[in-house]
Amino acid sequence: MYSFRKTASLACAVAALVAHSPFALADDVPDAPELPKLPLTGGKLLLTGGVSQIEGAAGGGLAPWAVIGGYGTASQLGANVHGTYIHTQDYALGSWGLTVGVANRVELSLARQRFDTRDAGAKLGLGEGYAFNQNIFGLKVRLIGDAVLDQDTWMPQIAAGIQFKHNEEGGVLKAIGAASNSGTDFYLSATKLLLAQSLLLNGTLRFTKANQFGLLGFGGDKSNAYKPEFESSVAYLLTKNIAIGGEYRTKPDNLSFAREQDAYDAFIAWAPNKHVSLTAAYVALGDIATIRNQRGLYVSLQAGF
Numbered sequence: 664m665y666s667f668r669k670t671a672s673l674a675c676a677v678a679a680l681v682a683h684s685p686f687a688l689a690d691d692v693p694d695a696p697e698l699p700k701l702p703l704t705g706g707k708l709l710l711t712g713g714v715s716q717i718e719g720a721a722g723g724g725l726a727p728w729a730v731i732g733g734y735g736t737a738s739q740l741g742a743n744v745h746g747t748y749i750h751t752q753d754y755a756l757g758s759w760g761l762t763v764g765v766a767n768r769v770e771l772s773l774a775r776q777r778f779d780t781r782d783a784g785a786k787l788g789l790g791e792g793y794a795f796n797q798n799i800f801g802l803k804v805r806l807i808g809d810a811v812l813d814q815d816t817w818m819p820q821i822a823a824g825i826q827f828k829h830n831e832e833g834g835v836l837k838a839i840g841a842a843s844n845s846g847t848d849f850y851l852s853a854t855k856l857l858l859a860q861s862l863l864l865n866g867t868l869r870f871t872k873a874n875q876f877g878l879l880g881f882g883g884d885k886s887n888a889y890k891p892e893f894e895s896s897v898a899y900l901l902t903k904n905i906a907i908g909g910e911y912r913t914k915p916d917n918l919s920f921a922r923e924q925d926a927y928d929a930f931i932a933w934a935p936n937k938h939v940s941l942t943a944a945y946v947a948l949g950d951i952a953t954i955r956n957q958r959g960l961y962v963s964l965q966a967g968f
């Protein structure tokens with residue numbers, strides 16, 4: 664009996680202590696509200712979202728790839744901002760913008776370009792430092808394949824995209840023979856990632872009227888028809904966060920006053936983590952607006968998740 668009373672008294676004391684504890688749960692205290700479930704981010708492998716292409720899409724410097732921008736997977740979001748600068752002997756091009764990837768399926772991008780003619784502006788009769796400004800809205804949709812997961816098949820990831828471009832210098836573009844200051848590029852990209860070989864291969868077929876990416880308008884006195892142009896990229900992963908490679912991009916030749924040539928680059932991209940990457944390249948753009956053999960340095964900084 665003594666033992667039972669002692670045990671009962673101890674139980675009552677413990678119950679009273681718990682009841683007055685600051686950690687006790689009262690019946691009339693409402694349940695804590697559920698926190699909203701936000702999409703997780705950052706599920707892709709490092710560098711598999713590409714960098715920001717010159718027109719804002721995810722890819723290499725010159726060519727868009729079939730990958731969707733950012734590091735989001737099928738249940739996630741991804742996004743980045745970028746700033747790019749190209750400096751040749753006679754010209755300079757600055758580009759900055761935003762790319763958003765949704766569920767590794769759809770990519771939306773915005774970019775603004777400023778093409779500075781520097782000293783060449785005076786030679787062209789435009790005035791020293793005259794600049795062409797262009798805005799680009801892009802949409803890309805992954806159609807089939809997964810560049811990362813499809814390692815047991817030769818099927819590449821394939822995506823279709825459009826880039827609507829509007830150049831603000833309509834009067835000048837008309838004077839040099841461009842048919843329009845606005846145009847839309849349509850493209851189809853196929854990207855194959857070979858993880859075992861640390862190799863990425865990409866091919867893009869673009870239908871365009873753009874003169875110098877649209878910086879000198881669209882169409883011209885020689886042609887105002889859409890033409891198929893080819894773009895290719897090869898990248899090799901030296902380490903998990905450093906890639907080297909090269910690209911080649913063909914371009915139409917629509918203006919009789921100035922021939923247009925193909926462009927190519929050789930690049931190195933460094934991504935210390937999934938939030939930032941830096942790309943540097945040697946780029947050759949050919950003749951631009953009668954000024955021959957333009958080549959120089961390409962630098963691009965990207966930040967996002």
